[in-house]
Amino acid sequence: MNPRLNEVFVWPLCTRIIHWIIASSFFLSFATSFYHHLFRWHLAFGLIFGIVLFFRLIWGFVGPNYATFKTFKLNAKELQIYFQEKVHNRWRKIYAGHNAASSWFTLIVLGLGSLIVSSGFVLQGTQEASGILGSLNEHYYYVSSYLFFAHKLLSYFLLMWAIIHIIGVLIEQFYHKTHMLFAMITGYKKAEGKHAQISLIRHTFAYAVIFFSLYTLYVVAYQETFVTQSRFQKRDFQMENSTFFEKCSKCHKIYPPFMLPNDSWIRLMDGLNNHFGEQITENNITKSEQTTIKAYLLTQSAEQSTHKIAFKTLESLGEMRPISMSKVPYWRESHKGIDKTIYKQLGIKDASNCFACHPDFEYGVFDNTRIHIPK
Structure with a gap:
């Protein structure tokens, strides 16, 4: 490390890398949350965010100078003085480590970030x-809407603080000329103080976390592990109800019964004389078979399931009881970001062809980590 005139070495390379992993994993997890088919990436980046936050918490006690919590300026008076000097003294000297604002921001990131990861x-x-x-799904799926709201609210709240932090850094860089923007790139800060020292053990620990984060990204994004495995496994509808399977699969692939509520299945089974433009007669399905199928559908409907699609469908329907999933508000909302021309592709042909993008959908598998939209 070559000493620089009027600069102090504050952030070792491993600390800088961790800093950028924290920032990038949060922003990437936030960005991918808006796309269902990117759920696996959202999960991967969110998990990495949690890993590096946990590291940063430990680093606050065992890390090198300037990174530990004992060097933070957390007194309210210090925060007030910081902003007063910032306003009245453009050319003030800056502290080598965390100033009062960045000290509090670090705690905000650790606090809100931990809540976001936990709720996630x-x-x-x-x-x-x-x-x-x-x-937890079996007994607590009904709280998912509240958890989703809390998870989303906390994420936006942290995003707001991140934007405030970025604005503050840019003000320091271009107005106060403190070169703050480059401190987390070069490791040097335009300040006075002792150069940061980091032991081999700390170096090893930090780089182990960095490599583990990269490995986590690969495993979660591309592999099927306990982190992504669903409790809902493939269902054998033929074994569950052979009449339902054999009669319905003659014309189309099987749609899982939990996709629609009781009244929708009643409407569909009572209206077989006009079944999506086709007339289903007793020659196709006898009255006895219709009764059997209807009874099965009602025992397996959305009201009887803890599946996400069942819960979200019921939540969005209100008084509506459509017989087509593409008419469900939740379906429309979750598919609104998909280019409509995709539905016209040869392998899809229609928006009701759920099987084109959801592998093993006919077996009741509806997992966000497995969504594949044809190009």
């Missing part, structure tokens, strides 16, 4: 029925 894990378990908390 619980939400994955209750709503998606997957991951290490997937078993």
Whole structure:
């Protein structure tokens, strides 16, 4: 390390890398949350965000000078003085480590970030029925809407603070000329103080976390593990009800019964004389078979399921009881970002062809981590 005139070495390379992993994993997880088919990436970046936050918490106690919590300026008076000097003294000297504002911002990131990651894990378990908390879905799926709201609100709140932080750094860089923007790139700060020293053990620990984060990205994004595995496995509808399977699959692939509520299935089964433009007669399905199929559908409908699509469908319908999933408000909302020309492709042909983008859909598998939109 070559000493620089009027600059102090504050942030070792491993600290800088962790800083950018924290920032990028949060922003990428936030951005991918708006696209259902990118759920696996959302999950991967969210998990990495949690890993590096946990590291930063430990680093606050065992890290090198300037990174530990004991060097933070957390007194309210210090925060007031910081902003007063910032306004009245453009050319003030800056502290080598965390100033009062960045000290508080670090705690905000750790606090809000921990809540976001925790609520995300619980939400994955209750709503998606997957991951290490997937078993929660069976008894607590009804709280998923509240968890989703809290998870979303906390994320936007942290995003707001991140934007404020970025604005503050830019003001320091271009107005106060403190070169603050480059401090997390070069490691040097335009300040006075002792150069940061980091031991081999700390170096090893930090780089182990960095490589583990990269490995996590690969595993979660591309592999099927306990982190992504769903409690909902393939269903054998033929074994569950052979009449339903054999009669319905003659004309189309099987749609899982939990996709629609009781009244929708009643409407559909009572209106077979005009079944999406086709007339189903007793020559096709006898009255006895119709009764059997209808009874099965009602025992397996959305009201009887803890599947995400069942819960979201019921939540969005209100008084509506459509017989087509593409008429469900939740379906429309979750597919609104998809280019309509995709539905016209040879392999899809229609928006009702769920099987084109959802592998094993005919077996009741509706997992966000497995969505594949044809190009």
